[in-house]
Amino acid sequence: MGVIDAEKLTKRYPRVVALDGLDLSIGEGVTGLVGANGAGKSTLIKILLGLLPATTGTATVLGYDVVHQGAQIRALVGYMPEHDCLPADVAASDFVVHMAQMSGLPHAAARERAADVLRHVGLSEERYRVMGGYSTGMKQRVKLAQALVHDPQLVLLDEPTNGLDPGARDDMLELIRRIGKEFGIAVLVTSHLLGELERISDHVVVLDAGHLLRSCATSEFTHATGLLLVEVAGPGDAQDRMGNALAAAGLHARPRGRLIEVEAVDDRVHDVIRDVAADLELGLVRLQPGHHHIEDVFREGGAGHVQPV
Amino acid sequence: MSSPSDHPAPPLGVIHDIGYRPYAGPRLGELSVARSLFVTGLRNCYGLGRSTKSKVLPVLLFVVMLLPALILVAVMVQARLDQQPLPYARYAMVTQLVISVFVASQAPALISRDLRFRTITLYLARPLRRSTYVLVRFASLAAAVFVLVAAPILLLYAGGVMADLPIGRETGDFVPAVVAAALLAMVLAGLSALVSAVTPKRGIAVAAVIVVLLVSFTAVSAIQGIAVEERADTLAQVAGLFSPFTLVDGVQVWLFDGPASTPAPPEGTGMGILFCIVTLVVIAGSVGAMLLRYRKAAAA
Numbered sequence: 211m212g213v214i215d216a217e218k219l220t221k222r223y224p225r226v227v228a229l230d231g232l233d234l235s236i237g238e239g240v241t242g243l244v245g246a247n248g249a250g251k252s253t254l255i256k257i258l259l260g261l262l263p264a265t266t267g268t269a270t271v272l273g274y275d276v277v278h279q280g281a282q283i284r285a286l287v288g289y290m291p292e293h294d295c296l297p298a299d300v301a302a303s304d305f306v307v308h309m310a311q312m313s314g315l316p317h318a319a320a321r322e323r324a325a326d327v328l329r330h331v332g333l334s335e336e337r338y339r340v341m342g343g344y345s346t347g348m349k350q351r352v353k354l355a356q357a358l359v360h361d362p363q364l365v366l367l368d369e370p371t372n373g374l375d376p377g378a379r380d381d382m383l384e385l386i387r388r389i390g391k392e393f394g395i396a397v398l399v400t401s402h403l404l405g406e407l408e409r410i411s412d413h414v415v416v417l418d419a420g421h422l423l424r425s426c427a428t429s430e431f432t433h434a435t436g437l438l439l440v441e442v443a444g445p446g447d448a449q450d451r452m453g454n455a456l457a458a459a460g461l462h463a464r465p466r467g468r469l470i471e472v473e474a475v476d477d478r479v480h481d482v483i484r485d486v487a488a489d490l491e492l493g494l495v496r497l498q499p500g501h502h503h504i505e506d507v508f509r510e511g512g513a514g515h516v517q518p519v
Numbered sequence: 520m521s522s523p524s525d526h527p528a529p530p531l532g533v534i535h536d537i538g539y540r541p542y543a544g545p546r547l548g549e550l551s552v553a554r555s556l557f558v559t560g561l562r563n564c565y566g567l568g569r570s571t572k573s574k575v576l577p578v579l580l581f582v583v584m585l586l587p588a589l590i591l592v593a594v595m596v597q598a599r600l601d602q603q604p605l606p607y608a609r610y611a612m613v614t615q616l617v618i619s620v621f622v623a624s625q626a627p628a629l630i631s632r633d634l635r636f637r638t639i640t641l642y643l644a645r646p647l648r649r650s651t652y653v654l655v656r657f658a659s660l661a662a663a664v665f666v667l668v669a670a671p672i673l674l675l676y677a678g679g680v681m682a683d684l685p686i687g688r689e690t691g692d693f694v695p696a697v698v699a700a701a702l703l704a705m706v707l708a709g710l711s712a713l714v715s716a717v718t719p720k721r722g723i724a725v726a727a728v729i730v731v732l733l734v735s736f737t738a739v740s741a742i743q744g745i746a747v748e749e750r751a752d753t754l755a756q757v758a759g760l761f762s763p764f765t766l767v768d769g770v771q772v773w774l775f776d777g778p779a780s781t782p783a784p785p786e787g788t789g790m791g792i793l794f795c796i797v798t799l800v801v802i803a804g805s806v807g808a809m810l811l812r813y814r815k816a817a818a819a
Contacts, residue, residue, distance in 0.1 A: 313646065
């Protein structure tokens with residue numbers, strides 16, 4: 211049994227179907243949840259927290275049923291919402307202590323934990339100032355701290371890198387990776403930026419319009435594809451002449467951007483490519499194995515509007 | 520004094536990253552969580568645990584509220600009066616402007632804030648039930664208003680005891696006034712919390728609460744004044760139902776035979792019971808309406 215299991219989960223609103231018969235199993239480690247806006251990511255998170263009833267279907271989180279055991283789930287899960295959620299006139303340290311107490315920690319333990327997690331997310335002296343004056347990066351850190359302060363077994367992070375500059379984004383991603391790897395807390399992190407998830411997640415789930423498009427290990431997305439990418443240099447339409455010659459030599463070759471994609475059926479293919487280039491008197495600039503990117507699944511699956519990095 | 524070279528001291532101020540420490544301690548139940556939320560809410564109403572700016576108004580109002588009581592006690596002691604110059608039960612009516620400003624400023628600060636900054640999401644993502652959250656928020660506000668209303672009454676009572684007024688008679692007047700203060704606190708907290716819950720913009724919520732409290736009292740006073748003049752007793756008494764201050768005053772007059780602060784307190788059992796029922800309906804109704812409001816807020 212996984213950390214999160216969903217079976218035929220459906221959520222219908224009067225006008226729109228947010229989730230459509232979703233079957234899902236999510237395990238330990240960092241799991242990326244990818245999908246365009248409106249793909250059903252936030253709806254899924256709300257159902258998993260027991261805040262929104264599913265129309266049909268069942269789901270369990272950490273072995274608890276989302277319909278009947280929402281309180282047990284919410285005690286063991288940390289949630290970082292996508293939107294702003296911090297009161298402007300309270301200091302971060304007081305706020306995180308308060309949130310720890312709201313998860314049932316006694317006052318002394320709450321203070322100790324709050325100091326710990328604020329240090330982990332990298333908030334030092336600023337934590338004694340009221341949060342109204344914080345930058346987006348600092349606010350995101352506090353939001354993450356309040357999600358971690360009660361030592362949850364799972365954290366649900368909704369678009370944690372939203373609105374961050376590149377440096378702050380790298381820090382946040384590194385922090386999320388540490389939460390999954392070093393803190394030993396399972397992470398479900400949503401993003402519409404695929405490159406981010408490729409870097410930090412062990413597993414990627416792709417949602418599209420409430421459907422499960424794909425769910426597999428990140429390594430499966432990025433494994434070698436059995437394709438060779440070829441680039442040649444020469445006068446005029448060298449690339450086209452090379453492609454046609456390769457096809458004439460009996461290889462499956464097709465253009466991919468400025469490159470030529472060749473199916474590497476056996477080791478002989480490398481030699482053929484070299485010989486064809488030599489015959490045409492073109493310079494062989496590049497000959498490399500092709501890897502998938504997570505974006506490819508969208509190209510193949512036809513899901514629209516997701517922004518690749 | 521030894522020089523550093525004598526003792527090559529270890530470097531100071533090194534921060535050791537001890538890594539992530541899991542929490543293995545107790546996790547308290549809903550009752551303890553609710554108590555903690557109640558205490559934080561009550562403190563926040565007086566600006567404690569909030570920014571310095573947030574402390575100014577509630578603390579100022581609290582002082583202003585105590586000041587007349589302090590002066591009355593001083594007068595009573597100096598002039599060796601044999602009774603309170605102002606009955607306990609009338610104190611809230613006399614200071615209603617201060618109470619109204621406190622309620623209008625602190626109810627939005629406590630209630631609208633969670634909605635405006637969407638902190639409500641974080642509360643609902645924790646074990647606390649939605650209904651518990653609403654009830655506790657209401658209780659914090661009611662307790663804060665009660666402290667404001669009851670503290671000067673307690674001061675008057677302590678002054679009376681020190682001035683050697685008959686303790687039995689004073690206690691007999693003091694206890695009903697405290698009960699009335701509690702009722703008033705709940706009515707004001709219920710109404711202002713409901714207004715704040717449907718008005719997430721803080722400034723508008725402040726204005727709305729002020730209007731509800733002050734305008735209703737002004738209207739009731741005017742109607743009662745005219746109706747008493749015209750000898751329309753029933754109309755005058757019924758009008759008293761429409762302002763929180765005159766409503767609770769009527770309850771206290773009828774239940775405890777206390778001193779009236781309006782020209783037309785309820786007379787007769789029927790009218791008295793009507794005042795009590797309306798008071799309870801207002802309290803229960805506003806809490807019920809808030810529960811409905813938050814059911815919607817959480818789904819959004």
